[in-house]
Amino acid sequence: MERLTAVSLFSGAGGLDVGFEKAGIDTVFANEFDHDAAEAWRINRPEKASVMVEGDIHDHLKELKAYAGVDILFGGPPCQGFSVAGKMDPNDERSQLVWLFMDAVEILKPKVFVMENVAALGVLDKWEGVRNGIVKRGEKLGYEVTYRVHHTPDYGVPENRDRVIFLGVRKDVGKSDLFYTELDAFKMEPVTAREVIVSVGAFGSEENPQTCTANVTLASRPVMRKSPYAGMLVNGAGRPIDLNGIAPTLPASMGGNKTPIVDEISLHDASIPNWFETYHAGLVNGTINPGEPTVPKTIRRLTIKECAAIQTFPIGYQFSGKKTKQYKQIGNAVPCRFAEAVAKAVRCAFLEGN
DSSP states (O other): OOOEEEEEESOTTSHHHHHHHHTTEEEEEEEESSHHHHHHHHHTOGGGGGGEEESOGGGTGGGGGGGTTOSEEEEOOOOTTTOTTSOOOTTSGGGGHHHHHHHHHHHHOOSEEEEEEEHHHHHOGGGHHHHHHHHHHHHHTTEEEEEEEEEGGGBTOSBOOEEEEEEEEETTTOOTHHHHHHHHTTOBOOOOHHHHHHTTOOTTSSSSOOOOOOOOOEEEEEEOOSSTTSSEEESSSOOBOOTTSOBOOOOTTOSSTTSOEEEHHHHHOTTSOOHHHHHHHHHHHTSSOTTOSOOOTTEEEOOHHHHHHHTTOOTTOOOOSSHHHHHHHHHHSOOHHHHHHHHHHHIIIIITTO
């Protein structure tokens, strides 16, 4: 396989990087502002630790000139300014980092660039000006720029997560529609949440230690929905997981009562309904009063290892810092399996034989 090179910006703990590495693409420069995330990137790539340049990318843009002509530039600028889970503030400093990414495109002039972000940036009217601005800036730099929101479970990710990908193809390299054709070839069904969680190892073992001790307490005024896996049945934003389906989107705010919830009994015996199904049914038919039952001790929060597996990080991938920082690194990451599909589609569409 021909060696292809890439620059990785806003690398985080390396979710996108895992995918591009699996596609046979060699990162020659990486940058991340957060120390713990940068350290996680290095821990998992000891032979390439020097490639990670930690710090504010504003201070390192000049260094990118040494990598001009690299095959690919990829990265996920911080998305909190665009996310519906945040304040959606266009003046949020983090909302401005997409333009810094485009500055890097101008410096590097890669054959292809891939910029990932939250789905809201790709669909909401509020951000139409940003989308159009990215496309126009790319076109001015000599790229055909397209964007689409992708449902990551379509690529084998056992998690309900949608992300937008801005794809820029230098006009002398090819047409973007070929990428989407190639990407379709990497679609696959995800395993269930039960399968992926069980695969990590027994809860509380050395292999899969308990890492979130936040109690699960019932809301006295639950927000009801048709499904026990929607609405708000408990205090905090963490929701029970439908073990027969896929996990909800894992937020970067995990580590406390925003961490998703598992029924340990149902996890290991699919014939036993999730406790929350019984509780929800009782609320609906009026046989149970909100908040009254005692939550079984077998109801608990996802561990770091389980969250990493849901985000399709390789087994044994390590994170850095306090537990809450490790949860954050996982929640902020691009699912590795989706990243791999994107990277392989880019390689097949534009870079094979070049």
